[in-house]
Amino acid sequence: FLDPVTGEIVGKREWGKISLHPEHLMSFLYKLHFTLHLPEWKGIDRWGIWLMGAAAMVWLFDTFIAMALTLPRKRRVQKPGGKSWMQRWKPAWMIRRGAGAYKLNFDLHRAVGLWVFGLLLMLAFTSFSLNLYREIFYPVMSMVSETTPGPFETRTPTALHDPVEPQVSWPELFAKARTEADNRGWEEPIGDTFYSDNFAVFGVRFYYPGEDHDSGGMKVKSLYYDGKSADLIGDEVPWEGTAADVFNQLQFPLHSGRIAGLPGRIIVSIMGIAVAMLSITGLVIWWKKRKARVASRKRKQEMALNSATYQ
Structure with a gap:
């Protein structure tokens, strides 16, 4: 930081320094968010960016899979007077009260995920586009739509x-x-x-x-x-510019919520908490189902062993 009149150095920071000191905390967290602070290896310092970009691609596809899992199964025969497809999907959007800890956890995971589906999709897509911009996003955009390449797209x-x-x-x-x-x-x-x-x-x-x-x-x-x-x-x-140019410009403003000013940043901040909650509740659901599968497999093995012993 320099005095604009005298040029005197009045402050120093190392952006992205791995430190919890208040002077470096925000830049440390910011860089951690999209690089994990993975070090340079073999002359390349983008390993963390690529890793987080790949994780964003998985997140993007998983968002669609998660939505599909909430849909009610199709019935081969529709009973007269039975509930419509939309009526059978309605409970997935609701949180049951007094139904026990596990059901509450399940409902939070499913219902909240549905209500914020659009925002989750936007965050996942923009995470991918920002981290893999040169590698995948821009080349694909150039194939499907007219773009105006700048110096960072044309130079090696x-x-x-x-x-x-x-x-x-x-x-x-x-x-x-x-x-x-x-x-x-x-x-x-x-x-x-x-x-x-x-x-x-x-x-x-x-x-x-x-x-x-x-x-x-x-x-x-x-x-x-x-x-x-x-x-x-x-x-x-x-x-x-072209429609693709404007779409490219919008990736970071959408991801950060700044496209909508302070309200947008507040919404994206809340989404950060929501994503953490969905991750934790999803892990709990997976763990519970895994325990059930392990117990079921163990019972089948014991039954098979007892049957063999009896014979």
Whole structure:
């Protein structure tokens, strides 16, 4: 953190540092969320991202399977005056009272999962799309719909420990970006800049203070410059481009809930608790059924043994 007038260093942080200290706690949790802090191996530092992306794909398919398991079975013969298919599905959406601990656990797992099915599906899909964006999501999107590739989609990154040194000074970059933004009629100030040393790409983002966080990026305009020549090589304007471009832009705002502002972030926070509850209740159901299967198998083995002994 630098004083904007004197340039004096007034604070330091190591983003994502494995630490429970208040200074690093939030970035530690944030990085843990999508990488598990898995270390670099064989020159690749994306193992955790790929693992969590694969888990998100399993979660996505499991969400559909879980929905299917709540559906009532089809009856071969419909009894006269019997309940309709929707009437037989209705109990799955309800929580029984005073039915015992196990039934309460089962109802919480099934009913809550049904009520928040749409949000679960969105979180699972966006988890997959964000972690496996370059590997699967963007290539598939490009096959099924028209996309506008940017520098990060068209360039092949260098090896992890083979960065490209920039040949452009920051003052030169600021001047070029501000002039380009003015020519486009962008009134927003430069909010932040970055340099991706494995792609040799400078990014300059324009937004008013606070809009980068609150909107999840949907109020942030970006210009991209070549790290060696300073040539303009791409841009990104929220809500502009093809339908696929806008869909790509929406992945993080949807996943974080920021697309709906503070209410959206509150809903996604509650969903975090709901997912934890569904995981725990699901594990309890699996454990109970496993115990029942083991006990049933044991009884059958004892009956077979007793039968053999009697004969």
